Each structure stands twice: as structure tokens, then as C-alpha cells.
Amino acid sequence: MPSRNRTALAAILLLAGWLAAGGCTDGSGPSGQRxxxxxxxxxxYTVGISQCNRNEPWRxxxxxxxxxxxxxxxxxxxxxxxxQNDELRQRAHVEEFVSAGVDLIIISPKEAAPLxxxxxxxxxxxxxxxxxxxxxLGDRYTxxxxxxxxxxxxxxxxxLVKKLSGKGKVVELKGLMxxxxxxxxxxxxxxxxxxxxxxxxxxxxMKWLEPDARKEMDSALARFDRIDAVxxxxxxxxxxxxxxxxxxxxxxxxxxxxxxxxxxxGIAYVKQGILDATFQYPTGGxxxxxxxxxxxxxxxxxxxxxxxxxxxxxxxxxxxxEPLE
Amino acid sequence: xxxxxxxxxxxxxxxxxxxxxxxLLLGLVFHADGAFYKFGTHRDAIRQASVCGxxxxxxxxxxxxxxxxxxxxxxxxxxxxCFALITIHWGWPAWQAIPAALAVGAAxxxxxxxxxxxxxxxxxIATLAMMVFxxxxxxxxxxxxxxxxxxxxxxxxIRFVDIPRIFEWIDSRLLGGTVSGVTLVFLVCVAVTxxxxxRHRWGRQLYAIxxxxxxxxxxxxxxxxxxxMAYVASGLLAAVAGICHAAQARQGDPEAGATYELTxxxxxxxxxxxxxxxxxxVGLTLLGTLTIGYLDKILSINAVEESGRLMLxxxxxxxxxxxxxxx
Numbered sequence: 001m002p003s004r005n006r007t008a009l010a011a012i013l014l015l016a017g018w019l020a021a022g023g024c025t026d027g028s029g030p031s032g033q034r035x036x037x038x039x040x041x042x043x044x045y046t047v048g049i050s051q052c053n054r055n056e057p058w059r060x061x062x063x064x065x066x067x068x069x070x071x072x073x074x075x076x077x078x079x080x081x082x083x084q085n086d087e088l089r090q091r092a093h094v095e096e097f098v099s100a101g102v103d104l105i106i107i108s109p110k111e112a113a114p115l116x117x118x119x120x121x122x123x124x125x126x127x128x129x130x131x132x133x134x135x136x137l138g139d140r141y142t143x144x145x146x147x148x149x150x151x152x153x154x155x156x157x158x159x160l161v162k163k164l165s166g167k168g169k170v171v172e173l174k175g176l177m178x179x180x181x182x183x184x185x186x187x188x189x190x191x192x193x194x195x196x197x198x199x200x201x202x203x204x205x206m207k208w209l210e211p212d213a214r215k216e217m218d219s220a221l222a223r224f225d226r227i228d229a230v231x232x233x234x235x236x237x238x239x240x241x242x243x244x245x246x247x248x249x250x251x252x253x254x255x256x257x258x259x260x261x262x263x264x265x266g267i268a269y270v271k272q273g274i275l276d277a278t279f280q281y282p283t284g285g286x287x288x289x290x291x292x293x294x295x296x297x298x299x300x301x302x303x304x305x306x307x308x309x310x311x312x313x314x315x316x317x318x319x320x321x322e323p324l325e
Numbered sequence: 326x327x328x329x330x331x332x333x334x335x336x337x338x339x340x341x342x343x344x345x346x347x348x349l350l351l352g353l354v355f356h357a358d359g360a361f362y363k364f365g366t367h368r369d370a371i372r373q374a375s376v377c378g379x380x381x382x383x384x385x386x387x388x389x390x391x392x393x394x395x396x397x398x399x400x401x402x403x404x405x406x407c408f409a410l411i412t413i414h415w416g417w418p419a420w421q422a423i424p425a426a427l428a429v430g431a432a433x434x435x436x437x438x439x440x441x442x443x444x445x446x447x448x449x450i451a452t453l454a455m456m457v458f459x460x461x462x463x464x465x466x467x468x469x470x471x472x473x474x475x476x477x478x479x480x481x482x483i484r485f486v487d488i489p490r491i492f493e494w495i496d497s498r499l500l501g502g503t504v505s506g507v508t509l510v511f512l513v514c515v516a517v518t519x520x521x522x523x524r525h526r527w528g529r530q531l532y533a534i535x536x537x538x539x540x541x542x543x544x545x546x547x548x549x550x551x552x553x554m555a556y557v558a559s560g561l562l563a564a565v566a567g568i569c570h571a572a573q574a575r576q577g578d579p580e581a582g583a584t585y586e587l588t589x590x591x592x593x594x595x596x597x598x599x600x601x602x603x604x605x606x607v608g609l610t611l612l613g614t615l616t617i618g619y620l621d622k623i624l625s626i627n628a629v630e631e632s633g634r635l636m637l638x639x640x641x642x643x644x645x646x647x648x649x650x651x652x
Contacts, residue, residue, distance in 0.1 A: 268475035
């Protein structure tokens with residue numbers, strides 16, 4: 001039936017075009033926001049923000065932090081683009097920002113290698129680029145802001161050593177081990193507990209996913225009659241582990257520690273008494289806007305800024321956590 | 326007697342049982358310090374497989390018509406978000422929230438079904454489009470965030486609301502702690518699907534369509550209606566799975582259920598339902614669900630590395646399907 005074939009072909013073409021144009025409804029297109037009305041004599045700067053994947057809650061928070069910080073400065077206009085976890089789409093976004101003549105670019109790159117060249121070309125074209133969270137290769141960018149996952153992992157390890165008085169059996173629920181944050185949070189933690197009597201009796205890759213964390217924790221609970229602590233590489237993982245322990249009636253037996261400390265996730269879990277501690281992995285959104293203002297005003301800025309982390313535990317969560325040195 | 330046993334083992338159900346038996350044998354050998362012999366391990370293995378098993382029930386209906394439904398994972402995510410939003414944030418009672426979430430799933434299934442059966446778009450394409458669309462809808466409805474007890478007020482502060490009782494009921498253990506609520510829901514879905522397929526006219530129509538659509542049409546089967554209803558049922562069951570998933574996670578996650586459709590397809594195929602259509606049944610899917618669920622659990626209690634898990638799962642799917650081949 002040729003007509004049937006034509007219908008099918010048309011549908012495929014339509015679909016292909018739609019997918020190529022950005023797929024889902026959560027907008028890959030630019031969504032500009034203007035802050036409070038600018039003073040008439042003040043120049044308005046446009047800042048392009050290239051986010052690699054707005055599907056992750058942590059990156060949604062980063063965009064929210066950038067937006068909130070930019071709102072306080074009427075001379076800034078921010079334009080967000082979401083690459084939906086596609087490095088080539090992100091590359092195109094950087095090139096679009098340059099040809100649109102933005103005054104500054106903030107990029108949180110998906111991958112170092114494919115985005116190094118577009119960032120360098122933007123800088124060469126006279127557009128300053130602030131790289132957030134993940135680095136690019138070499139030094140052809142204006143400034144880098146990021147946190148140190150290894151340091152945070154180590155701090156979590158040291159905190160657990162203190163909490164358990166130097167001895168105990170630990171379950172480690174790892175983030176995706178092919179990603180650098182997963183690797184660093186793992187190696188940092190092992191460094192932190194190395195000199196102590198803490199022993200990792202069970203470890204599994206839960207790929208940052210809460211249902212997987214719950215599944216792996218079920219197995220750990222079935223296998224070991226005593227578990228003193230759970231260290232998960234992110235807060236949803238620790239929450240999943242808590243639900244597993246709760247359904248086995250063993251949630252009071254152990255300490256739960258997570259990482260990221262987003263206001264509506266980790267910090268909320270600590271406030272509810274689900275997690276014992278969470279370590280903030282800062283988004284740097286506010287710092288990026290502060291640095292952007294300095295660059296636009298022609299001031300000198302440091303090439304690399306490493307953000308500090310905060311510890312939120314039962315004792316200090318009401319007071320807003322405490323900084324880690 | 327022996328010949329009857331042999332004849333049973335050569336039937337699709339017998340072969341599916343052999344595959345399940347082989348996986349269970351694996352567990353008896355690699356029992357992880359006796360963890361496999363504990364009752365709780367088995368209860369948890371079946372509970373974890375239940376959500377995908379519910380998807381697999383709907384998938385069985387669609388696959389029997391020689392179709393495929395790639396949208397179920399996304400519909401699970403969408404209905405989970407809807408259910409969490411309606412119950413946790415809007416505070417609707419469960420008896421209103423559950424039908425509302427089911428209606429969303431059935432509507433998604435109906436659109437995919439009409440596109441396939443009515444407009445003649447290939448099922449792969451129509452449900453692929455629905456898969457992408459429903460995921461987008463889930464993200465739009467949730468504003469990209471997980472719908473949980475922590476509610477963000479307009480001024481940016483966070484307050485906590487109580488989790489509705491229905492979440493705990495679905496996730497609780499029943500019958501003296503021997504079976505989880507989700508597993509009971511799954512078994513009810515299997516039973517209802519089985520009755521529809523084996524005892525109802527609609528079920529026979531689905532087999533006829535899968536066997537030879539043109540012949541079914543000529544012999545008076547309402548092909549468009551029966552086929553559309555298969556996708557509606559699949560969407561409806563995906564909504565049931567979405568509610569169960571949200572209840573277990575205590576939140577509605579717009580990312581939930583990604584790649585679950587593939588697990589559901591694997592469960593159906595390992596059971597012995599043919600992708601060509603017209604052959605199979607939901608009893609086989611139950612066995613396939615248990616096979617995949619136990620395999621997952623055995624790899625998990627032994628803390629096998631992720632790389633090894635993926636390779637082993639792939640290899641065992643091939644072995645299981647090979648034992649299903651008609652000789």
C-alpha cells in the first residue's frame with residue numbers, strides 16, 4: 001500500500017525533525033529574563049549561560065542560583081540554554097552565543113575535550129568565558145570556578161571516622177563510576193577512612209539513582225547482620241538506602257551520609273532526621289555572577305577558584321550548616 | 326508419566342520454567358554467605374521486579390498483537406509525578422487520586438493506540454513519539470524537580486508536608502510480612518490480564534490480529550478497536566506501575582522509569598511470548614519477570630561489578646531466549 005508507506009515516511013520525517021529540533025517540551029530554546037528595570041544611563045550586559053543538562057536536580061539548582069544572583073543586578077540580562085546532555089549541541093550553543101554578540105559566557109561543560117575548542121574560540125573572539133564545575137583542557141578560558149569532589153569525599157570519610165569512634169562496618173553506594181565525580185568521591189572517601197578501623201564491607205554502583213540505591217541496600221541488608229554506616233555518593237542514594245533499612249526495620253542501627261546538600265533534597269532529609277549528615281557540593285552559581293560583574297567592569301579575576309563545602313548535620317542544620325576548612 | 330513431564334518441559338511454559346530454574350540454581354551456588362537462603366531476599370527480589378512486571382503485563386498484550394510499546398517507561402514517570410503532585414501537594418484523597426493518575430496513563434495509551442491502529446503509523450514510531458512526549462510532559466508538570474514532601478514556597482523557603490497514608494500502604498508488607506503490597510498489585514495485574522487474554526473475546530481477537538491481521542479483519546474482528554484497546558491497557562498498567570513506583574520512592578521523579586520499557590520487553594520475551602505476535606501469554610511473562618528479577622538480585626547480593634553485571638545479563642538473556650526456540 002503506497003499511501004500507507006507515504007504516511008509512515010511522513011511521520012518518520014516529522015518525528016526526526018522534531019527530535020533534531022530539541023525533542024521534549026522542556027525547552028532547549030533560549031529563555032531570556034530581564035531583571036528589574038535598568039537605569040536609563042546604564043549599559044545592559046547580556047550573559048549567555050550554557051548548561052550541559054538541566055535534567056539533573058543539581059544543575060536545575062545551579063541555574064536557579066545564577067538567576068537569583070543575576071536578579072539583584074539590573075545591568076545583567078541572562079539567557080539560558082540547555083544542551084540536554086549532548087556535547088555537540090552545547091558546542092553549537094557556545095557558537096550561537098558568540099555570533100549573537102553576548103558580553104560574557106558562563107558554561108558548565110558536559111565534557112572537557114569537545115568543548116575546549118569552542119570555549120577558546122569564544123575567548124579569541126573577545127567574549128570572556130567563565131567555566132563552571134567541570135573544567136576544559138588547557139588554559140584558554142577566562143576563569144574557572146569549581147568544587148573539589150575528592151576533598152568532599154575525604155571530609156565525609158573523616159566525619160564518619162569521628163562519628164563511629166574509629167571503628168565500624170560501612171556500605172558504600174557509589175555514583176556512576178565512569179564519571180569523575182563518582183571516582184573522586186570514592187577515592188577521597190577511601191583516603192579519609194584509610195588510617196582508621198572503618199571497613200567497607202559492601203560496595204555497589206547505584207549510578208546516582210535512588211531506586212538502584214534502594215535495591216543494592218536491600219542486598220547489603222540481606223547479607224550483613226550489622227551495618228554501622230552508609231556512605232552514598234549523593235543524597236538520593238542515601239535516601240534510598242534509608243528506605244531500604246526502614247523497610248527492614250533496621251534504620252536506627254546505622255548512620256546515613258550523603259553528598260550534594262540541595263535545599264529540597266539533602267538538607268531537607270537532614271531536617272527530617274532521615275540523613276545524619278550531608279556535605280554540600282556547591283553549584284557556584286552565585287560566585288559566577290559575582291565574577292562576571294568584575295570581568296565586565298574590567299577588574300582582574302583569579303584564573304581558578306575552588307569553592308568551599310559545608311557540612312549539614314543534625315546539630316547544625318537549623319543554623320545553616322558549618323563551613324569545612 | 327515421564328513422557329508427560331518431558332512434553333511439559335518442551336512446551337513454552339516448561340522452557341520458561343527451565344530458564345527460571347537455571348537462574349535459581351545460580352543463586353543456590355552463589356548464595357553470598359547464605360543471603361540467598363534468607364526469606365527476605367526472595368520477598369525483596371520479587372518486590373523489585375514487580376514494577377517492571379506490571380509494565381510487562383501490558384507489554385504482553387501489545388506484543389501479542391505483533392506491536393511494541395516503548396512509551397511505558399515514560400508513562401510510568403509521568404503518572405508517578407501526577408500521583409505525587411495530586412496526593413502530596415494538592416492533598417486529594419487516594420480514591421480520587423488513583424483514578425486520576427490511571428486516566429492520565431490510559432489517555433497516553435489511547436493516543437499511541439489511535440496513532441498505531443487508526444492512523445497506521447508503525448507501533449515502534451508511534452510509541453517512540455509518545456515516549457519522548459510523555460517524558461517532556463512529566464518534566465513540565467514537575468518543573469524538572471522531584472515531587473516530594475519538601476514543598477518550595479513562592480518565597481523560596483521549604484516546608485514539609487505529610488506523606489499520604491496510601492504511599493505507606495502500597496509499600497507495606499502484607500499477610501504477616503510475607504509479601505509486599507507492590508507484589509500483590511503485580512499479581513492482581515497478572516490475574517486480570519490472564520483472564521482477559523484466555524477467557525475474554527477481546528483476548529482471542531488480540532491473538533487473531535497478531536497471527537494475521539488481514540485475516541482477522543476479513544473474519545469480522547474489529548481490528549482498530551481491539552488494537553487500540555491493547556495500547557490503552559498498556560498505558561493503564563504503566564500508570565499502575567507509576568503509582569507503585571512513586572509510593573516506593575515516597576516521591577514522584579520525572580526521570581523515573583527510563584529504560585524500564587526495555588526490561589519489560591526482555592521479561593516478555595524471556596517468558597516465551599513471540600515478538601512476531603499471535604503467540605504467548607501472561608503466565609509466561611510472570612515466569613520471565615521472576616527470571617529477570619532473580620538474576621538481578623543474585624548479581625546484587627554478590628556485589629558483582631557493574632561491568633560484569635551488564636555482560637552477564639546480556640549473555641543470560643540470549644541463553645534464555647535460545648532455550649525458548651521452537652525446534
